[in-house]
Amino acid sequence: MTEPSRYQPAQLEQRWQQAWERLNLDRTPSFTGGAHADGPPPFYALSMFPYPSGNLHMGHVRNYVITDVIARQARMRGQAVLHPMGWDAFGLPAENAAIERGVDPAAWTERNIASMREQLQRLGLSIDWSREVTTCRSEYYRWTQWLFLQFLEAGLAFQSEATVNWDPVDQTVLANEQVDADGRSWRSGALVEQRRLRQWFLRITAYADPLLDDLPGLTGWPERVRTMQANWIGRSAGAELRFAVIGPDGNDDDLGITVFTTRADTVFGATYVVLAPEHPLVQRLTAPEQALAVAAFCDLVSRQSEQERTADDRPKRGVPLGTMVRHPATGEAIPLWIADYVLAGYGTGAVMGVPAHDERDFLFARRHELPIRPVIVPAGGDEHSFDGSAWSEPGQLIHSGRFDGLNSADAREAIVAWAAEEGWGQAKVQYRLRDWLISRQRYWGCPIPVIHCPTCGVVPVPREQLPVELPSGISVEARGGSPLARLESWWQVSCPCCGQPARRETDTMDTFMCSSWYYLRYADPSNTAEAFSREAVDHWLPVDQYVGGVEHAILHLLYSRFFTKVLHDRGLVGFREPFQRLLTQGMVQGITYRNPQSGRYVAPADVADADDPRDPIDHHSLEVTYDKMSKSKHNGVDPGVVIDRYGADTARMFILFKAPPEKDLEWDDADVEGQYRFLQRLWRLVEAALERGVSLNPAAGANASDLSPEERELRRAVHLAIREVSADLEANQLNTAVAELMKLSNAMAEFLEACGPSVAREAFSTLLLLLAPFAPHLADELWHRLGADPEGNDSIHRQPWPQCDASALERDTLTVVIQVKGKVRGQLEVPATVDRDTLEQLALDSEVARRWLDGRPPSRVIVVPGKLVNLVP
RNA sequence: GGGGGCAUGGCGGAAUCGGUAGACGCAGCGGACUUAAAAUCCGCAGGUCGAAAGACUGUGGGGGUUCAAGUCCCCCUGCCCCCACCA
Numbered sequence: 019m020t021e022p023s024r025y026q027p028a029q030l031e032q033r034w035q036q037a038w039e040r041l042n043l044d045r046t047p048s049f050t051g052g053a054h055a056d057g058p059p060p061f062y063a064l065s066m067f068p069y070p071s072g073n074l075h076m077g078h079v080r081n082y083v084i085t086d087v088i089a090r091q092a093r094m095r096g097q098a099v100l101h102p103m104g105w106d107a108f109g110l111p112a113e114n115a116a117i118e119r120g121v122d123p124a125a126w127t128e129r130n131i132a133s134m135r136e137q138l139q140r141l142g143l144s145i146d147w148s149r150e151v152t153t154c155r156s157e158y159y160r161w162t163q164w165l166f167l168q169f170l171e172a173g174l175a176f177q178s179e180a181t182v183n184w185d186p187v188d189q190t191v192l193a194n195e196q197v198d199a200d201g202r203s204w205r206s207g208a209l210v211e212q213r214r215l216r217q218w219f220l221r222i223t224a225y226a227d228p229l230l231d232d233l234p235g236l237t238g239w240p241e242r243v244r245t246m247q248a249n250w251i252g253r254s255a256g257a258e259l260r261f262a263v264i265g266p267d268g269n270d271d272d273l274g275i276t277v278f279t280t281r282a283d284t285v286f287g288a289t290y291v292v293l294a295p296e297h298p299l300v301q302r303l304t305a306p307e308q309a310l311a312v313a314a315f316c317d318l319v320s321r322q323s324e325q326e327r328t329a330d331d332r333p334k335r336g337v338p339l340g341t342m343v344r345h346p347a348t349g350e351a352i353p354l355w356i357a358d359y360v361l362a363g364y365g366t367g368a369v370m371g372v373p374a375h376d377e378r379d380f381l382f383a384r385r386h387e388l389p390i391r392p393v394i395v396p397a398g399g400d401e402h403s404f405d406g407s408a409w410s411e412p413g414q415l416i417h418s419g420r421f422d423g424l425n426s427a428d429a430r431e432a433i434v435a436w437a438a439e440e441g442w443g444q445a446k447v448q449y450r451l452r453d454w455l456i457s458r459q460r461y462w463g464c465p466i467p468v469i470h471c472p473t474c475g476v477v478p479v480p481r482e483q484l485p486v487e488l489p490s491g492i493s494v495e496a497r498g499g500s501p502l503a504r505l506e507s508w509w510q511v512s513c514p515c516c517g518q519p520a521r522r523e524t525d526t527m528d529t530f531m532c533s534s535w536y537y538l539r540y541a542d543p544s545n546t547a548e549a550f551s552r553e554a555v556d557h558w559l560p561v562d563q564y565v566g567g568v569e570h571a572i573l574h575l576l577y578s579r580f581f582t583k584v585l586h587d588r589g590l591v592g593f594r595e596p597f598q599r600l601l602t603q604g605m606v607q608g609i610t611y612r613n614p615q616s617g618r619y620v621a622p623a624d625v626a627d628a629d630d631p632r633d634p635i636d637h638h639s640l641e642v643t644y645d646k647m648s649k650s651k652h653n654g655v656d657p658g659v660v661i662d663r664y665g666a667d668t669a670r671m672f673i674l675f676k677a678p679p680e681k682d683l684e685w686d687d688a689d690v691e692g693q694y695r696f697l698q699r700l701w702r703l704v705e706a707a708l709e710r711g712v713s714l715n716p717a718a719g720a721n722a723s724d725l726s727p728e729e730r731e732l733r734r735a736v737h738l739a740i741r742e743v744s745a746d747l748e749a750n751q752l753n754t755a756v757a758e759l760m761k762l763s764n765a766m767a768e769f770l771e772a773c774g775p776s777v778a779r780e781a782f783s784t785l786l787l788l789l790a791p792f793a794p795h796l797a798d799e800l801w802h803r804l805g806a807d808p809e810g811n812d813s814i815h816r817q818p819w820p821q822c823d824a825s826a827l828e829r830d831t832l833t834v835v836i837q838v839k840g841k842v843r844g845q846l847e848v849p850a851t852v853d854r855d856t857l858e859q860l861a862l863d864s865e866v867a868r869r870w871l872d873g874r875p876p877s878r879v880i881v882v883p884g885k886l887v888n889l890v891p
Numbered sequence: 892g893g894g895g896g897c898a899u900g901g902c903g904g905a906a907u908c909g910g911u912a913g914a915c916g917c918a919g920c921g922g923a924c925u926u927a928a929a930a931u932c933c934g935c936a937g938g939u940c941g942a943a944a945g946a947c948u949g950u951g952g953g954g955g956u957u958c959a960a961g962u963c964c965c966c967c968u969g970c971c972c973c974c975a976c977c978a
Contacts, residue, residue, distance in 0.1 A: 252977070254977075256978080360976080363977090448978095675916075689917055754914085758915080888958055
């Protein structure tokens, strides 16, 4: 008698991972170039690549397992699959590690990559590692630089003065994300200042319209992400109107103030004009007697912190410039002000003040005693009383000259047309989207490949001189400023144009540049002659399924769309959108215990140990929530520990089953146990089958013709499972797909005993094939244990995805529901072939009809074939 | 303030086109096996009434359309996300 075998994932999974590698299972099929044959189209499954922090967390696991299931099933459907992985390897953490611990950023990053790759591989992902891409290696970033030069050549990369966040302690520019809510640097804690510096930008605003207009076509994207992008681009149609400045002599100057408005219909209500304090004309238009007050005000505003500027109850402060402007419609002289509520960065940095019909203007006018002139009334209604607020709805025009009586929408058009005719205005579309600031005064990034020459100006580094290598082995200190700028031997070069001494650009690129095109490089990763061949990208792209966190809904996904459109317009790629389908997976949250009195977070281990003297609080009073996993909350779960204990297949199945992919997932150890139990049950199911002599050996086949009721029932379950799992995968409903696998295994446990070998064989074969994308190691192991591959050199992952046989789903009899006025009152067994009329008759003759209709014939009978009959009295 | 989304048992979550709400799992309860426990197996399980058959009720609240509403329409409440002094 042999020992009963047990499910031991640890050794089993390692063995299969090695076997798959030997079999080259995950290799991307080479494409020969020409049009592919009549077979299924190629499939590109992509996960958002990680930053190599060194630690794999559950969010990564969820992301890559979802993509892996999709990739594995696509392969079984016979598609050529590209499923790559890489590293978003430039960025601040490496530089901070260098500053804090004196390590070399490159070495630190490479070490992290090695360790994360190892952790990842334990998950049994079907990734083609030969296509790995690492953005901080010169064989990659030379092409990032080349792409930058493409933008430069297209006039889409430019230098410009910009107001940026400046940390006076660290002496460096900070990204908006690195300034906290109080307006302090996340590193030094210093109050961040606003400075104007010369920076590099990409002109993403030139693509605002295509980026917006193509959003509705992205039907494979979540609605949420599309609206977020539309919001971010923020297109608003309005008009620019010009107010002439009245000179000291009382005559109109040549100078004018152009304002942007979406409410041209309210122009007759404008009683003043306001500039942003940073507006370039402020100094010039300040009357001498106001100079002091204006200077003081501008200074105050520039020192305002983020918090003050965004406070809810922010007062509308401002000062008059002492200058008047001419109202273009009424000819009146109205005052010119500056105020902190006008933003320099939006529109023209100037607005017309219409206190009667704009809430902010109303508050400002109240505070500074400026006149309020109503020019819109509710259609057919009374004039609004301006005691507490403005009337900002559209309505009917009054006090507006020849436009009186028009409604707001018509008036807008008519007034803009009139202004255009008179030469003081025109229709204008405004965007919220700003140009993308890409330069960083940091070391660990891709160098911007230009040279500044005193005579030739900005000179691109010639293509054959790429890459501009990042110097290695230099000291990165906290002193701030760019370390590259201190490395004279590096930046001192001769101009490629005239040969004179020149200076290399010492800024590096935003890491989002590197991640905006990596999905193209995967298609052709070892090309040394180009960033990618057009043929290769047109073969694999657009990405069929992109999977990643929703936190990239705007930046990365918008930048990538922008890149793709620019490359398309330059003839480098044959598509306009990079990602056909997008799945934004939810967070993985850990159970979090918090002591409501002390506010301290308690580790789960300490919760179990209620006598811990360090936390002398009644543990029953602990607040329990699920939160994003983090060290400080002691709620993290290490993927490595879970894999050690249960194996990768359990971790995969649990994370897929516990919640739909888009929703946040609450990690629960008890549920993980339950998932492990399910896999053990599958193991025992196969063991029991082996004892009964069931085999998948292709040589041992016998076709039974007459099936017993149990056998028919099981076949039904088998083919139902094929249909449901296939449909769930198509819709990315991976949680219900796993539920269907459980249902099938339950049905098998119930009926197998009574089933002959051929039906049992079909059931096991199907169950394991359907299981293969989800629990790849166990599926392969059980498939082999059942003798499917006597030669021992194949894998279940090379088998075709099973097809549903509709005839197996048919039944002899159907159960039809009998309703009376929509309420279920009984059931009826009828032959499956029954026609409509007979079914109706059967229902009328039924016990239910006798009981509920009081002998009167129904006034109406609704028959839903195969489902129900509804009798309406 | 603008926009988007969500609301179903003790919990996570199912439910094509409007057609038997609660699939699948977790936790729970009862039973079998065991000296015992664990593991495993079998069974129960929205709520109320009932010994049971069964009846009534039930998808945040209110109204509507329909033979029939978790699903469609209107109003309200609560929560989540994005943008936000954007003119």
